Amino acid sequence: MIVEPKVREFICTTAHPTGCYENVKRQIAYVKDKGTIEGPKRVLVIGASTGYGLASRITAAFACQASTIGVMFEKPSNGKRTATPGWYNTVAFEKEAEKNGLYAKSINGDAFSLEVKEKVIEMIKEDLGQVDMVIYSLAAPRRTTADGTVWASSLKTTGEAFTEKSLDLRNNTIVTKTVEPAKDGELEGTIKVMGGEDWMDWMDTLHGAGVLSENAVTVAYSYIGPKLTYPIYYDGTIGQAKRHLTKTAEKINEKYSDIKAYISVNKALVTQASAAIPIVPLYFAILYKVMKVQGTHEGCIEQISRLFHEKLFVEKPVTDEQGRIRMDDWELSDEVQDKVMECWKNVTTENVAELSDIDGYWQDFYQMFGFHLDGVDYAKDVDLEVAIPSLE
Numbered sequence: 001m002i003v004e005p006k007v008r009e010f011i012c013t014t015a016h017p018t019g020c021y022e023n024v025k026r027q028i029a030y031v032k033d034k035g036t037i038e039g040p041k042r043v044l045v046i047g048a049s050t051g052y053g054l055a056s057r058i059t060a061a062f063a064c065q066a067s068t069i070g071v072m073f074e075k076p077s078n079g080k081r082t083a084t085p086g087w088y089n090t091v092a093f094e095k096e097a098e099k100n101g102l103y104a105k106s107i108n109g110d111a112f113s114l115e116v117k118e119k120v121i122e123m124i125k126e127d128l129g130q131v132d133m134v135i136y137s138l139a140a141p142r143r144t145t146a147d148g149t150v151w152a153s154s155l156k157t158t159g160e161a162f163t164e165k166s167l168d169l170r171n172n173t174i175v176t177k178t179v180e181p182a183k184d185g186e187l188e189g190t191i192k193v194m195g196g197e198d199w200m201d202w203m204d205t206l207h208g209a210g211v212l213s214e215n216a217v218t219v220a221y222s223y224i225g226p227k228l229t230y231p232i233y234y235d236g237t238i239g240q241a242k243r244h245l246t247k248t249a250e251k252i253n254e255k256y257s258d259i260k261a262y263i264s265v266n267k268a269l270v271t272q273a274s275a276a277i278p279i280v281p282l283y284f285a286i287l288y289k290v291m292k293v294q295g296t297h298e299g300c301i302e303q304i305s306r307l308f309h310e311k312l313f314v315e316k317p318v319t320d321e322q323g324r325i326r327m328d329d330w331e332l333s334d335e336v337q338d339k340v341m342e343c344w345k346n347v348t349t350e351n352v353a354e355l356s357d358i359d360g361y362w363q364d365f366y367q368m369f370g371f372h373l374d375g376v377d378y379a380k381d382v383d384l385e386v387a388i389p390s391l392e
């Protein structure tokens with residue numbers, strides 16, 4: 001079948017298998033080019049199929065030569081509909097790992113469930129014995145807890161309604177958007193889904209099963225962003241969940257002397273999760289422009305490669321006074337933010353193409369689904385139903 005992108009606002013409902021493969025190959029080439037790291041040899045990545053988690057799995061495998069187990073929640077193709085991009089990315093990752101003699105297995109299921117946690121433990125016991133590192137990179141809209149309650153994550157303020165400029169992704173115009181305050185239960189739901197409770201569950205369960213090596217490292221990803229987006233992000237429902245995640249790192253460190261837990265605060269990047277946040281895409285497009293001009297722009301793979309090489313697997317991990325690793329150091333520098341704020345004030349529908357990197361935003365967006373990659377023949381028939389080798 002010939003696959004074309006079908007975009008509806010911030011989501012693309014198709015994915016291109018060859019394009020996703022090319023995307024993974026490019027990330028692997030980047031990591032290989034950066035050289036090897038004395039790092040973990042057995043790594044579990046929770047949320048391993050797209051965005052930051054995929055970049056983490058690639059870096060662990062191709063820079064540290066690590067065996068990896070990846071957990072994700074993706075849909076295979078049904079023959080008519082394409083699979084989700086994370087499915088095709090995982091096909092590519094496993095095939096490339098195999099070519100390089102690296103162990104890679106994946107589990108496709110709900111990471112919040114006990115069943116998936118038990119499957120992972122069984123796999124670790126059988127194949128690896130233990131793991132040295134656990135990366136927690138979930139971005140999910142919902143979580144069902146053990147008692148059957150379904151919790152939903154929302155992107156709302158926790159105070160007043162917040163009105164700001166926004167990019168209408170349907171036609172690239174500048175509009176005004178209002179984000180409403182959270183209603184009853186929405187803050188609690190967001191903390192349940194995107195806070196640290198499930199990360200703690202994972203660490204308790206893995207530790208209890210004896211599958212963590214002595215001095216295992218665990219990292220979860222967070223975001224803070226500029227003051228401009230505080231009302232909807234850092235001080236909003238999602239920010240409260242991220243604060244809970246940060247507290248969880250402290251809790252893990254207090255509870256287990258043989259585990260070292262870190263929060264890595266990463267840069268704002270276009271991923272399936274972040275494209276859905278209102279107001280933020282315009283900030284991204286302006287940020288991309290400013291950072292590209294300054295030569296400091298990074299994507300997920302550049303961020304995670306720098307995390308491993310320069311901040312985490314060094315003699316003493318580089319953290320801020322609160323113990324967090326700051327991969328948003330370049331994004332939040334005065335040099336970048338002053339320029340971003342100036343553009344933000346002046347941006348209109350007429351000058352958005354000039355003041356922001358709207359093309360770069362859309363390029364990243366399409367590439368996430370395997371489209372708009374040079375060297376891929378999109379006129380060629382592709383097999384939609386490619387299988388993930390370890391799930392066959």
Ligand code: NAD
Nearest residue numbers: 047048049051052072073111140221222223268269271273
């Ligand atoms: P993403 O949407 O690209 O990736 C989410 C991953 O989670 C995928 O592998 C998906 O399959 C998996 N997943 C979702 N629900 C699942 C479930 N129930 N069970 C198993 N797997 C599930 O998102 P991302 O942007 O890479 O986000 C990853 C983390 O990084 C999040 O915590 C996010 O807040 C954080 N972060 C993102 C940004 C950004 O700008 N994108 C910046 C800083 C931090």
